[in-house]
Amino acid sequence: MNELNINIEKGTSLTQDAFIRLRKNKMAMIGLCILIFFIAIALLTPLIAPYTYEGQNLELGATSPSQQHWLGTDVLGRDQLTRIMYGSRVSLMVGFIATAVALLIGVLWGATAGFLGGRVDAIMMRIVDALYALPFTIFIILLTVIFGSSMLLLFLAIGAVEWLTMARIVRGQVLTIKRQEFVEAAITMGLSPWQIITRHLIPNVLGPIIVYTTLTIPSVILLESFLSFLGLGIQPPQSSWGSLISGGTETMEEYPWLLVFPGLALSLTLFSLNFLGDGLRDALDPRASKD
Amino acid sequence: MLSVKNLRVVFNTRNGTTVAVDDLSFELNAGEVLGIVGESGSGKSVACYSLLGLIPMPPGKIEKGSAEFLEQDLLRMNEAELRKIRGHKISMIFQDPMTSLNPYMRVVDQLMESVQEHHPVSRKEARQRAINALNEVGIRDVEVRIDDYPHQFSGGMRQRVMIAMALITEPQLLIADEPTTALDVTVQAQILTLIKNLQKTRNLAVIFITHDLGVAAQMANHILVMEKGKVVEQGTTEQIFKTPTQAYTQKLLSAVLTTAKPTASLAEITEPPFLQIKQLKTYFPQFGGAFIKRLISVVKGVDDISLTINRGEILGVVGESGSGKSTLGRSIMRLVDAQSGEILLEGKDLRTFSLHELQKSRRDFQMIFQDPYASLNPRMTVFDALAEPLLIHGLATDENVLTQVNQLMDDVGLDRRFIRKYPHEFSGGQRQRIAIARAIALKPKLIIADEPVSALDVTIRAQILALLLELTRKHRLTMLFISHDMSVVRYLCDRVVVMQNGKLVEEGATEQLFAAPKEVYTQQLLAAIPRL
Amino acid sequence: MYLFILKRILQSIPVLLGVSLLTFIMVRSAPGGPFDQDRNVPPEVIKHLNEHYHLNDPLWKQYLDYLWSLLHGDFGPSFKFQSHTVNDLIAAGFPPTMELAFYATLFALIFGLIAGITASLKPNSLQDYVPMSTAMIGICMPSFVLGPLLLLIFGIWLQWLPVAGWGQIDGDKILPSVTLGAAYAAYIARISRGGMLEILSQDYIRTARAKGLSTARIVFVHALRGGITPVISFLGPAIAGLLAGSFVVETIFQIPGLGRFYVQAAFNRDYTMIMGCTIFFAFLIVIFNLLADVLLVLLNPKLRQEVSGGR
Numbered sequence A: 001m002n003e004l005n006i007n008i009e010k011g012t013s014l015t016q017d018a019f020i021r022l023r024k025n026k027m028a029m030i031g032l033c034i035l036i037f038f039i040a041i042a043l044l045t046p047l048i049a050p051y052t053y054e055g056q057n058l059e060l061g062a063t064s065p066s067q068q069h070w071l072g073t074d075v076l077g078r079d080q081l082t083r084i085m086y087g088s089r090v091s092l093m094v095g096f097i098a099t100a101v102a103l104l105i106g107v108l109w110g111a112t113a114g115f116l117g118g119r120v121d122a123i124m125m126r127i128v129d130a131l132y133a134l135p136f137t138i139f140i141i142l143l144t145v146i147f148g149s150s151m152l153l154l155f156l157a158i159g160a161v162e163w164l165t166m167a168r169i170v171r172g173q174v175l176t177i178k179r180q181e182f183v184e185a186a187i188t189m190g191l192s193p194w195q196i197i198t199r200h201l202i203p204n205v206l207g208p209i210i211v212y213t214t215l216t217i218p219s220v221i222l223l224e225s226f227l228s229f230l231g232l233g234i235q236p237p238q239s240s241w242g243s244l245i246s247g248g249t250e251t252m253e254e255y256p257w258l259l260v261f262p263g264l265a266l267s268l269t270l271f272s273l274n275f276l277g278d279g280l281r282d283a284l285d286p287r288a289s290k291d
Numbered sequence B: 001m002l003s004v005k006n007l008r009v010v011f012n013t014r015n016g017t018t019v020a021v022d023d024l025s026f027e028l029n030a031g032e033v034l035g036i037v038g039e040s041g042s043g044k045s046v047a048c049y050s051l052l053g054l055i056p057m058p059p060g061k062i063e064k065g066s067a068e069f070l071e072q073d074l075l076r077m078n079e080a081e082l083r084k085i086r087g088h089k090i091s092m093i094f095q096d097p098m099t100s101l102n103p104y105m106r107v108v109d110q111l112m113e114s115v116q117e118h119h120p121v122s123r124k125e126a127r128q129r130a131i132n133a134l135n136e137v138g139i140r141d142v143e144v145r146i147d148d149y150p151h152q153f154s155g156g157m158r159q160r161v162m163i164a165m166a167l168i169t170e171p172q173l174l175i176a177d178e179p180t181t182a183l184d185v186t187v188q189a190q191i192l193t194l195i196k197n198l199q200k201t202r203n204l205a206v207i208f209i210t211h212d213l214g215v216a217a218q219m220a221n222h223i224l225v226m227e228k229g230k231v232v233e234q235g236t237t238e239q240i241f242k243t244p245t246q247a248y249t250q251k252l253l254s255a256v257l258t259t260a261k262p263t264a265s266l267a268e269i270t271e272p273p274f275l276q277i278k279q280l281k282t283y284f285p286q287f288g289g290a291f292i293k294r295l296i297s298v299v300k301g302v303d304d305i306s307l308t309i310n311r312g313e314i315l316g317v318v319g320e321s322g323s324g325k326s327t328l329g330r331s332i333m334r335l336v337d338a339q340s341g342e343i344l345l346e347g348k349d350l351r352t353f354s355l356h357e358l359q360k361s362r363r364d365f366q367m368i369f370q371d372p373y374a375s376l377n378p379r380m381t382v383f384d385a386l387a388e389p390l391l392i393h394g395l396a397t398d399e400n401v402l403t404q405v406n407q408l409m410d411d412v413g414l415d416r417r418f419i420r421k422y423p424h425e426f427s428g429g430q431r432q433r434i435a436i437a438r439a440i441a442l443k444p445k446l447i448i449a450d451e452p453v454s455a456l457d458v459t460i461r462a463q464i465l466a467l468l469l470e471l472t473r474k475h476r477l478t479m480l481f482i483s484h485d486m487s488v489v490r491y492l493c494d495r496v497v498v499m500q501n502g503k504l505v506e507e508g509a510t511e512q513l514f515a516a517p518k519e520v521y522t523q524q525l526l527a528a529i530p531r532l
Numbered sequence C: 001m002y003l004f005i006l007k008r009i010l011q012s013i014p015v016l017l018g019v020s021l022l023t024f025i026m027v028r029s030a031p032g033g034p035f036d037q038d039r040n041v042p043p044e045v046i047k048h049l050n051e052h053y054h055l056n057d058p059l060w061k062q063y064l065d066y067l068w069s070l071l072h073g074d075f076g077p078s079f080k081f082q083s084h085t086v087n088d089l090i091a092a093g094f095p096p097t098m099e100l101a102f103y104a105t106l107f108a109l110i111f112g113l114i115a116g117i118t119a120s121l122k123p124n125s126l127q128d129y130v131p132m133s134t135a136m137i138g139i140c141m142p143s144f145v146l147g148p149l150l151l152l153i154f155g156i157w158l159q160w161l162p163v164a165g166w167g168q169i170d171g172d173k174i175l176p177s178v179t180l181g182a183a184y185a186a187y188i189a190r191i192s193r194g195g196m197l198e199i200l201s202q203d204y205i206r207t208a209r210a211k212g213l214s215t216a217r218i219v220f221v222h223a224l225r226g227g228i229t230p231v232i233s234f235l236g237p238a239i240a241g242l243l244a245g246s247f248v249v250e251t252i253f254q255i256p257g258l259g260r261f262y263v264q265a266a267f268n269r270d271y272t273m274i275m276g277c278t279i280f281f282a283f284l285i286v287i288f289n290l291l292a293d294v295l296l297v298l299l300n301p302k303l304r305q306e307v308s309g310g311r
Helices: A014-024 A026-048 A080-116 A118-132 A136-147 A151-179 A181-188 A193-229 A241-250 A257-284 B044-051 B079-085 B107-118 B123-136 B155-167 B185-202 B213-219 B237-242 B247-255 B325-332 B355-364 B382-392 B401-411 B416-420 B428-441 B458-475 B486-492 B510-515 B520-527 C002-028 C043-052 C059-071 C086-121 C126-140 C143-157 C174-200 C203-210 C215-227 C229-252 C258-268 C271-299 C301-308
Strands: B002-013 B016-028 B033-038 B060-069 B090-093 B173-177 B205-210 B222-227 B230-236 B275-288 B294-309 B314-318 B340-345 B365-368 B446-450 B478-483 B495-500 B503-509
Touching (some): A014 A026, A014 A257, A026 A080, A080 A118, A080 A151, A080 A193, A080 A241, A118 A151, A136 A151, A136 A193, A136 C002, A136 C229, A136 C258, A151 A181, A181 A193, A181 B365, A193 A241, A193 A257, A193 C143, A241 A257, A241 C143, A257 C126, A257 C143, B002 B044, B016 B222, B016 B230, B033 B044, B033 B213, B044 B060, B044 B173, B090 B155, B090 C203, B107 B155, B107 C215, B123 B155, B155 B185, B173 B185, B185 B205, B185 B213, B205 B213, B222 B237, B222 B247, B230 B237, B230 B247, B247 B458, B275 B325, B294 B325, B294 B503, B314 B325, B314 B486, B325 B446, B365 B428, B382 B401, B382 B416, B382 B428, B401 B428, B428 B458, B458 B486, B478 B486, C086 C174, C086 C229, C086 C258, C126 C174, C174 C215, C203 C215, C229 C258, C229 C271, C258 C271, C271 C301
Parallel strands (some): B033 B205, B033 B222, B173 B205, B314 B478, B314 B495, B365 B446, B446 B478
Antiparallel strands (some): B002 B060, B275 B294, B275 B340
16 A cells, blocks of 8 residues: 555545436436437538428428328428428527526526625515516517517517526525525635635536526427417528417318427427426435435 | 334335334333433434334335334334324324424414314313313413414423423323424423423323433433444443443443543633623614514624633633524624624734735634534535635645645544545534634634534534544634533533623633532523433 | 505506506507508598597607506507407406416316325325326427317317317317416426425424324325415416416417407507506406415415514
8 A cells, every 4th residue: 555645535526426316317318318319400400401491392282291201291392390300490599598598697686686685685686576577478479579570589588588587596596505604614714705606606506507497498498489379489481399380280180290290399398308407406406415 | 011122124215225223122111211312323213203103104114023002013003093092192292393383273273183183072172171281381371372373482382382282182102302402401401390290290101212311311210222223222220321331321421521621721811812802792683564674673692792712712602592602703703793892813803804804814713613514515525625725825835735634634533535525425523523624724823613513413522522622732722612512611611601692691710610600590501401 | 464465565566567668668669650551541541540549749648648547447449449449358358368267277276286285195106206297298288289289189080179269169168278277287286296295394294193193184284284385376477377378278269368369469569459458467467466475474374473563
């Protein structure tokens, strides 16, 4: 045995612990795989899509799934697989970008309120409470009606709704962590506020933020599809899952596959994100990781 | 009356099977009090809960054993049969009276529910019995208070309500699981007397689960010592305390502090005094009101306190919950801001320091916290936790920090091999050692220790106290030691101040104060200590 | 208690003012007036119309006028259906929407609570997995997918239930209510399961068990009150979601409700109708949040005491 270099035992950090737990969660892993699959398809669509999304074939009309068109065609003879693939780009992009907007505003707002506390906190949270009482979905409809439905507006509007819950969660977390003795210990060691935030606060609030982010994405995707279904979101000839479902509804008696496949794509995505989020929550739950 | 034989309880968890109780046997006759003594994880509670089917199954499982109660085997009963025993023939009271009563139900309803579940009586009769039961346990104005909710009672009163609820069905056996652990010492003394009296007048059999040997000695005829699920030793109270045969029992007994400080005081009087606190006031204004926030009242956490600590001295601050002892420590640390007064550390008033000056000077005064589970950042390794203060204050460079951290590990008796591990991989006692290492890392002049051993088991507590004594000698530390436990203070401190409601009640050299307390409150505190 | 309710009502006034102002500003900053779309209308008629609806007044005056009439319960005339006032349209559309929301809530509460409580009694068993997996399907199957599918299966293929309408044929209220309520049933199931699990691990439940009480009594008398608290706080926001969801469901099932009117008004740029509906919805949401808050306080003796400021 080397006296100077005794074999140091490596510890398992909470993060590593959480990953081990997550990997054991079958549903979450399936969710992750599906999600990666959809993201890959969305990224590669322009390269691998079998047809163009606006390419019509009026002679063909609506056909059921076949060798040439795996998921069939719509009444204008457009390939549904292609349209769903292009739709996934819209849905996922809206999901990720609008969530990023929500994340940015929510984390900044919530962290500021939680860290400063006192009067500032009271006022900032009163604002959030007041905004909570607003009929936001209705406002978004109003916005899209008035300013026309642009992607940018959609990102901003949806992000602006979803940040409220994020702010609440972050504030709650920051307040809890702030009261923990290890933060007081850091103060008594003479760390500056900035050092405390970066070294002690952020690493400990990261978990819940990740979890909630994962769960925000599906609700954003849902909201976008909802608007597109009503005809207020993505405009033709571009396709989104919501507008595809809307179109499918009109002809579902004759061509049910036009409803089923986009619906399936949407539900599968929501499934995978929700299961992944649930799995992350179970894995990162501090109560479970104590002892 | 109760005869438990070869009880074995296991828990199937993610990480395999753990044996919570192994081969437990004991007997209990009517009118007897059995004290089950053990540290946390000894299986003392699980054993009693499993008798009544109160452990969650699964993951819990009673593998074998029998428990004859009034000629019936409790362990062979189905849920319906057990329910007729629970709360009727065998009642229980629990540790935390704050959480053990249903906050959504009136006290009277909770009491009546017990009666009506097991006796066919009218509502009126049940209410009358509830009133009688509450009278018996010493609740005042029962007729009025009976319709209150639990949160309207104090901790001690709630435990009285729990006792009334347990005894209202005239049980033959009472299982008391650490019933006074969450209470202040003076309240604990009252509750213990109450249980003892009720036990005598009703000729009750009692199983009294406790970690406190003093309490066990006061309450029990027989003692059963448990460790890691196994019975270490059992016998009459006298046998166990006078002639313990097993090493673990002896270790437990020796961990009970009844002695004065084993080492001489190192205090030296300096000018200016090392730490001088003058007329310190820390008030917490309380706001409320239905419409506009207004000042309702002021909680006087620290109310006009003046005291002096000499260099090298260990000053104990004792008091019950709400006495302001922690607020005093936190005010000195400037974790809370005092209203007025001076905190002079070697003549310099800490209260006048700017944020930057304060951050730099913090290396001179450090703090050890109560809860070693909460005081360490769960996402930092031991090395990071100990290196952080050294690097921030420039006491170590990137090259020699490892040597210094290793030195600290040696100082507090932790194996150097563990420096890359995370706090959750250590036991409570080890974590408190890490916290102590962190506090002494900066070689501070003053350490404020806020109940550093109250979350620890007795044997661990003894080790940590010994460590603190050793470190104060070795590094010539000055310490303000905050505790609710008189015996711990006696063992460690040179001088003691007693606090009550934010005020300083009495002050004196430790042995003097223990031998001849002048103030009534100090006398009450000392009288309330359970003795072996 | 009354003071608390009064306080909450006063607090919601600025919210409603904010909603009305925001809506007003958004509507007025829209490019193009309400009559621009109709190309056949000659300019003098537009001028006349603008004058008739006071569209030439300064904005602040228009807003105050509008507020003033709102205070009298007058939402003004509809720009599109000029023979109707907004009040008429709301009065016509509100009853089916409210009825739909009511049935959906009822469905969500009954099924959600049963599923959630059942699951919480035996966590990590089949009794937990089955209702919770079903709930997950409910959450991931939005109403605009579920509705058409149900319609297709039960209305068209099996022909068990009518495919459209509201109150005309027996059973035509079932599919819309289920469609709208399904997601909320799922949320309520998850929330109530979490709430019940939390409460069931409390010390006082152990006390109740030690008293020898039956499982039914422990669950329904001791645990339920605390366990459904999160469900009640969810109900406020849920109503907002239900109203928005009614847009879709009313469109799918062709129900002449407020939601469908709103979507039509949105396409028609019927400003007074949009504004009236938005404020009306906001008003409803504020009321339901208020009710949920009051219910929360009533259920919790500690809060009740804090609110009334007693001993």
